[in-house]
Amino acid sequence: MSTFDSEVTARLAARTKRLRTGVWRLLFGDRRGLALFLCGLCFFGLYWRMGIYITDGSAIANTLVNVAEGRVVLTEVPYGSGLEAPGTYVGDRGPVGRNYGIVALAVPVLYALQGLGAVLDLGVVLIGLWSLALVGAVTTVGRLVERGWVIVGGCALAVVAFVANVALATPVAPALYPVLALQIVGMLAAALSGVFCYRLVACLHGQRVGIAAGTAVIVATPIAFWAALLKRHSFTVLCVAAALCALARSRTASEAVETRRVRALAYVPVALLAWIHAAEALLLFVPLVVVDFVTAERNDRRTLAVIGGTFVISLVPFFLTNLLVSGTPVEPPRMLPSYGAAEGLDLNGGGGSGSLISSLPLVGGLLRIASRFVSLLGEGAVVALTEPERSFQTFLRGGYIPAVASEDGFQAIRLTVLESAPLLAGLAAAPVAAGLWLRRQGRAALGSYLRSPAGVVDAVALASGLLFVFLFLPRLPLHAQVTVRYLHPLFLLGVYGLARLPAVRSAVTAYEWTAGSAYGGTLLVGGQLVVIALTAVDTGLGEAVQFHALLALATATVLAAWTTARALSDIVPERAGAVLLGITAGVGTIFVLLSGIEYFAYAGEFALPVVRRLSAALPLA
Numbered sequence: 001m002s003t004f005d006s007e008v009t010a011r012l013a014a015r016t017k018r019l020r021t022g023v024w025r026l027l028f029g030d031r032r033g034l035a036l037f038l039c040g041l042c043f044f045g046l047y048w049r050m051g052i053y054i055t056d057g058s059a060i061a062n063t064l065v066n067v068a069e070g071r072v073v074l075t076e077v078p079y080g081s082g083l084e085a086p087g088t089y090v091g092d093r094g095p096v097g098r099n100y101g102i103v104a105l106a107v108p109v110l111y112a113l114q115g116l117g118a119v120l121d122l123g124v125v126l127i128g129l130w131s132l133a134l135v136g137a138v139t140t141v142g143r144l145v146e147r148g149w150v151i152v153g154g155c156a157l158a159v160v161a162f163v164a165n166v167a168l169a170t171p172v173a174p175a176l177y178p179v180l181a182l183q184i185v186g187m188l189a190a191a192l193s194g195v196f197c198y199r200l201v202a203c204l205h206g207q208r209v210g211i212a213a214g215t216a217v218i219v220a221t222p223i224a225f226w227a228a229l230l231k232r233h234s235f236t237v238l239c240v241a242a243a244l245c246a247l248a249r250s251r252t253a254s255e256a257v258e259t260r261r262v263r264a265l266a267y268v269p270v271a272l273l274a275w276i277h278a279a280e281a282l283l284l285f286v287p288l289v290v291v292d293f294v295t296a297e298r299n300d301r302r303t304l305a306v307i308g309g310t311f312v313i314s315l316v317p318f319f320l321t322n323l324l325v326s327g328t329p330v331e332p333p334r335m336l337p338s339y340g341a342a343e344g345l346d347l348n349g350g351g352g353s354g355s356l357i358s359s360l361p362l363v364g365g366l367l368r369i370a371s372r373f374v375s376l377l378g379e380g381a382v383v384a385l386t387e388p389e390r391s392f393q394t395f396l397r398g399g400y401i402p403a404v405a406s407e408d409g410f411q412a413i414r415l416t417v418l419e420s421a422p423l424l425a426g427l428a429a430a431p432v433a434a435g436l437w438l439r440r441q442g443r444a445a446l447g448s449y450l451r452s453p454a455g456v457v458d459a460v461a462l463a464s465g466l467l468f469v470f471l472f473l474p475r476l477p478l479h480a481q482v483t484v485r486y487l488h489p490l491f492l493l494g495v496y497g498l499a500r501l502p503a504v505r506s507a508v509t510a511y512e513w514t515a516g517s518a519y520g521g522t523l524l525v526g527g528q529l530v531v532i533a534l535t536a537v538d539t540g541l542g543e544a545v546q547f548h549a550l551l552a553l554a555t556a557t558v559l560a561a562w563t564t565a566r567a568l569s570d571i572v573p574e575r576a577g578a579v580l581l582g583i584t585a586g587v588g589t590i591f592v593l594l595s596g597i598e599y600f601a602y603a604g605e606f607a608l609p610v611v612r613r614l615s616a617a618l619p620l621a
Contacts, residue, residue: 017096029202031140032211038137040191040218044227045130046611047596048183050176051604054480055080057230059087063097064178066106072096072324077177089336092327098334099232100321101275102185110181114174122172125179126607131162161610168609182230189234192229194218196241197492201499203248205452208536210268211514212508213499220588221421221484221491225595232276233488239269239276240284240464240489242456251453260303263292264310275321278332282373283471287463295459297452330369380470395486396477397553399546406477411542417490418556419549420483420591422481422584424494425556426504429563433501436567439461458500463491482595503566503577511578518579522586532592535619541599548591555584 028034052058058080066074073094077083083095090096097103116125138154163316172180196216200212214389217223226233246266253259266288274281293299319329326336384391393401393416400412408414418425437445449455472486498504508515530551534544559580566572597611606612 027192028195030201030357031144032207033198033214035137035140035144036211036214036218037191037195037389038140038605039131039215040194040227041133041187042130043219044187044190044224045607047593048187048228048607049596049600049604050172050180050183050410050607052079053193053229053600053604054231057084058085058098059097060103060182060230061178063100064103064106064182065111066177067100067103068110070150072100072321079179083339086338088339089333091325091333091336092098093349095339096325096333096336098332099276100333101234101272101317102182102235102324104275104317105130106178106181106185106614109184110178113177113181116172117172117177117460121169122177122180123169123607123609124166127162127165127169127609128173130608131158131165134158134161135150136209136270141398148620165610168613170605170609174581179230183228186231186234187227189238190223191218193223193234193237193241193492196238196245197495200241200245203245203252204457205499205505206447206509208529209499209505209511213495216423216495216498216585217492219592220423220585221495222485222592223488223491224592225420225483226485226488231485233485235276236273236280237489237492239273239281241492242269243267243284243288244461247288247460248453248457251291251295251456256298259297260306262450263296263303263308266292267307268314271318272310274315274332275318276332277371279373279376279471280468283467284464287467291456291459291463295456317441335369337607376474377467377470380473383474390473390476394473394487396428398477398549400542401477404477404479407540411540411545413542413545414477414479414481415483415545415552417484417494417589419485419552421491421494421588422552422556422559423581424491424498425560426498426501426563426581427494427582428560429501429503429567430497432564433503433567454500456497461493461496465490499568501563503563503574506575507566507574511575514575515582516577518582519535519583519586519589522583523589526583526586527590527593530594531618544599546596547592548587551588552584552591553581557585559584 012376024034028037052061061079062077062082062085064077066072069076073091074083074088074097077085077088081083086096087098089098113122116122121517135155135158138158139151142151142154144146194214196208197217198214200210201213223234223237243266246262246269250259250262250266251564253262267285270281270285270288273284296303318332322332323329325333395417398412398414398416398419400406401414404414405412441449450459465576468487468489476484476486530547534547537543537547539547562572562577562580566574566577598617606615
C-alpha cells in the first residue's frame, strides 16, 4: 500500500471515529446514559409481547409493509381489518396510513430482521440480543460503580437466562417481522426518553438527581407500559425530552458557537415529531420558539439563519411525505378523510376558503390548520375551566365509568395520571415551593429566574404540558387508554418537575441508598404481597387494575403530604422522603410488570419464553 493510500485510510478512519463518537455523545451523553439505555431495554424485554394489541396498531403495521416495498399507498394490507383499520386515510393517490416518521425508522430494522430470519431462528436471535444487552448493562454499571462482582454476577445471569430461554424458544412467524420492527424502535425511543431526561436534569442539578429522574421515567411511569406497543406515544415523549435537553444545554454552553449549534438542535426533535404527529409537534414548537427567542441573549442574523436553516432541513421528510400522501406539503395524513369510520383527532376544520386562498392552496392549508388547531385548544381550555369532573377523572380518580367501561369489555381497566404514576404526587408541593421562593426572593428576582437555564426549561415544559391537556382533555376519559396515553408527555414532564423540587433533590442526594433500598424492597417484597392479595381475593382484570389504582393513590397521598410539609419546614425528616419516593416508584413498577406479564398477557407471545412460563404460573386475572 502506498503512502498516499495509507494517509487516505488513516483520515477516513479518523473521520469515522469522530462521527461514531459524535453520534454516541448525541444519543447517550456519557456512560451513565448508555447504562440507562441498556437497562431500559432489558427491563422492557421482560414483558415484551410480540403482537398487535390495539386495533389502530394494524394501520401502522400495514403502512410499514408498503413503505418497505417502496410505496406510500396501501396496496397490501395484511393486518387487522385491512383498509378498514382505524388510522387509514384517503390519500391523493389512494388509501394511506399515518405515523410515517416511525415507519421510516422501522424500515431498516425490518430489513435486518428479514435478513437474520432468513439464515437464523429469529426467536433465538431476539433472545441473544436481549442477553447481550444485559451483558452490556451490567458491564457498564459495574465499571461505573467500580464493583467487579456486578459484572461477573450479571454476565453469569445473562448466560443462564440465554440458555433457559433458548431451551423454550419457538419459531417466530415472518408475518410478525413488521410488528417486531415497530416494537423495537418503540422500545429504543422509550429507553432514549429516560436517557434524555437524565441528561436534562443532570445539566441543571447534577448527575445523581439526573440518574434518579431518568431511572424513574424508564421503570416507574407508563412510558414503560407503552414502550413495546405500536403507538406513537414513546416517540412523542422522546422528542419532548430531546428538545428540552438541547434547550437546557444551549443555556449552559460557554461559547457562542456552541450555544447557536445546540439551540438549532432543539428544533430537530420538533421536526421529527411533526413527521409523526403534526398537532403534537405544534404543542411543543409554539412554547419552544416563543420562550427560546424571548429569553436568548442574542438573536442576530447568523443565529437566526442557523436555527431556521436547521429546522427547515429537518422538516424536509415531513414535507415530502405529505406531498406524496396528500398532494400538498402542509397537509399531514391525519387531516385527510378517514378511509373507514371517523376516528382520531379531527384536524380537518373549515375556514378560509375565499378566492385568494383557493388560488394559494399552500396558504389556505396553513390557515386551515392554524384555525382548527386554535379552535381545539380553545375548546380544551373551556373544558378545563368549566368541567372539573372531567379533569378529576383524568388526573386523580377514575374508577368505574359506565360510558368508558362499556368500550373496555365492561371492566374498569383505565387508570388516571396519578393512579398510573403515584410518584408524580410529589408535585403537590410545587405551588407551595414556588410561593415560598417568590416571597423570599421578591418579584424582582422573577425576571432573572425566567432567563436562567432552569427557568427557560420550566417555562417551555409548563406551557407545553398545558397545551397537551387543552388539546386532548375534551376527549377524556376515553376507552383503550389504560394509562391516559394521550397525555403521555405529562409523565416525563412530571418527573422533571419533581426533580426541580428542592425537597426531592435534597432527599435523593442525601439518602440515595435509602431510596434505592425502599424501591427494591417495594418491588421484591411488595410485589409478592400484591400477588398474594390478588390471588386471595380472586379478582378479575378490572378489579386487579383498580386494586393498583387504590394502592397508588394511598402511597401518592403520603408522598404529597411529605413533599408539602418538607417545603414548609426543614424539620420534616429527609430520610422519610427518600423512603416514600422509593415506595411510590416501586408501586408504579409493580403495575407495569404485572400488567405486561399477567394482566394483558393474552395479547401476544413473549419474546422471552421463560416469562411465558412465569405468566402461566401466576394465578391472577
